[in-house]
Amino acid sequence: MSLVVYMASILLALAAVLLRRPRRTPRSPLSNATRATAFIAATCFFWSAPVTLAAVNHATGIPNVGAPLTYSSISALSCSLIILLIHWRGGPEERIRRMTRMTVAVYGTLIVAIVLLFSLADAHTERLTDLDTYYANTPYMREMISLYLVGHLASTVVLSAVCLKWARDEVTGLLRVGLRLILAGLLLDALGFTLAKVTAVVARWLGYDLDVLSTTVAPPAAALGALIYSTGFVLPRLASAAAAERQSLATYRALTPLWSAVKDVVTAPPVAEPTWWQPWWQMPSSRLYLLEANIHDALLQLTAHFDQRVGHAAYAAAVERGERQEQARFASEREMIIDGIRRASGKGDGPADPPEKFRVTIGLVELAHAVNRLREAAPAQARIQ
Known part of the structure; x- marks a missing residue:
């Protein structure tokens, strides 16, 4: 019994x-x-x-x-x-x-x-x-x-x-x-x-x-x-x-292109990158938490490579297309971040003009989709690392 x-x-x-x-x-x-x-x-x-x-x-x-x-x-x-x-x-x-x-x-x-x-x-x-x-x-x-x-x-x-x-x-x-x-x-x-x-x-x-x-x-x-x-x-x-x-697993997979784009162009190591033995037992929500923390930390390190002139131009173009103010701001962040990744990898033109203050408000998944589209559209030798 x-x-x-x-x-x-x-x-x-x-x-x-x-x-x-x-x-x-x-x-x-x-x-x-x-x-x-x-x-x-x-x-x-x-x-x-x-x-x-x-x-x-x-x-x-x-x-x-x-x-x-x-x-x-x-x-x-x-x-x-x-x-x-x-x-x-x-x-x-x-x-x-x-x-x-x-x-x-x-x-x-x-x-x-x-x-x-x-x-x-x-x-x-x-x-x-x-x-x-x-x-x-x-x-x-x-x-x-x-x-x-x-x-x-x-x-x-x-x-x-x-x-x-x-x-x-x-x-x-x-x-x-x-x-x-x-x-x-x-x-x-x-x-x-x-x-x-x-x-x-x-x-x-x-x-x-x-x-x-x-x-x-x-x-x-x-x-x-x-x-x-x-x-x-x-x-x-x-x-x-x-x-x-x-949903966490789907988001994790969607963020992979963004992490691949930023992890090799930052100088400091990831804050908590999973080791080889962790993925098989960690729940997707925990893995997603670490990945998002690493991406935010990487974007913070890339701030010096951002060019606010690129952001202003993207914002103006979005407003001209008739987009709402919030969507225009997201477009500005997206283009400035993508340009910053290029500059950090040595592919930018001229010196950057970083903003005094910068805070990521765009969704990471949306940013990852934009990075992925850019990588798929660009020739192999010009892809983002």
């Missing part, structure tokens, strides 16, 4: 890593909540594995101390799922903060109660797989087990109700797929884990033995259910992140 649980933990931890925020992306409460939920779920399954429970009990010298640790992590997961759904639905920030604080307060109190009840209980016989049913009639342990099951069931009911209500709205695409996965995972969790555990515990209260539901049915159902509903939460986020990375 530990292998199944560890596999679920690894997959959820991998999802948390894949959902990392790109370096230049502003912090998002939804992204943070999604990653936190995946991480807490991974931690929850890690602590619940019998091998981990035995190691924790042995390391602390306290029999069954892994139980409140596992039950607390399950409660924390229930709390994080509700908070994630709160952020996923959105709404006024004050309402989101108020509901988040309320959820944390409820489940925080539940976790404190679980720890307190365990400390009061008499549970000196170590049970790694059937603790719920073995101690179902033990004072304080009985209440602790009931509390964590009720807390988990409550979160499942709340999440299911909200998702069902939301699914009736006009939801399409990956969001609809995500909702269906969440509902499927919650249903499996409710029937395969919570109901199985509750049935086994209640059977013990009534003098029957249905421990197989708790020890054999519940753990794999919980792992599979968590993977399914976590996929439902994560899928839309991963899809949007993948789209952003694809």
Whole structure:
């Protein structure tokens, strides 16, 4: 059973890593909540594995101390799922903060109660797989087990109700797929884990033995259910992140001609040029960030080769063509930068007349397209380096 649980933990931890925020992306409460939920779920399954429970009990010298640790992590997961759904639905920030604080307060109190009840209980016989049913009639342990099951069931009911209500709205695409996965995972969790555990515990209260539901049915159902509903939460986020990375890769490729044109005519080395081993593991957004930093640094070094007379002439020509002021300014920058690259490579005519102040406002992609068109149109011996 530990292998199944560890596999679920690894997959959820991998999802948390894949959902990392790109370096230049502003912090998002939804992204943070999604990653936190995946991480807490991974931690929850890690602590619940019998091998981990035995190691924790042995390391602390306290029999069954892994139980409140596992039950607390399950409660924390229930709390994080509700908070994630709160952020996923959105709404006024004050309402989101108020509901988040309320959820944390409820489940925080539940976790404190679980720890307190365990400390009061008499549970000196170590049970790694059937603790719920073995101690179902033990004072304080009985209440602790009931509390964590009720807390988990409550979160499942709340999440299911909200998702069902939301699914009736006009939801399409990956969001609809995500909702269906969440509902499927919650249903499996409710029937395969919570109901199985509750049935086994209640059977013990009534003098029957249905421990197989708790020890054999519940753990794999919980792992599979968590993977399914976590996929439902994560899928839309991963899809949007993948789209952003694809755009970053396209922009990176579009900027390559510009970088090829400027990297050999500047005197200082790149600020952070990727080494040979980085491209295969770096995300496109990180590689794009470094490339843009290198290009901006190179353009700053080329300022001494810019000729403002070329810029003025390009601006006047653009205005005469009827272009707007902003477009005329971009044309001025573009021609001045291209002329500066020529001069830096020894192909310019006469001394440059650099402007006193210069700031790049034109888009780098537009500039790269202009450089690429020039390189393709010019004879091979006159191409920009």
